Amino acid sequence: MLVLTRKLKQKIQIGDEIEIEVLAIDGEQIKLGITAPKEIDVHRHEIYQAIIEENTKAASVPSSFGDFLK
DSSP states (O other): OOOOOOOTTOEEEETTTEEEEEEEEETTEEEEEEEOOTTSOOOOHHHHHHHHHHHHHHHOOOTTHHHHHO
């Protein structure tokens, strides 16, 4: 894991197309601005985990589904 320290208005560059900027600092909260191409999804970690969980549930076939087809 790369650990970086940034101050207000400073940026982090990831590759050629992704830029992260510290927009505001308020106590324990930091507001980040992320610039990335539209084809790259950007989510908070907990939202991403919820998406993965929902996709996994949607992709699973219930065991009783075979009986439904008979």
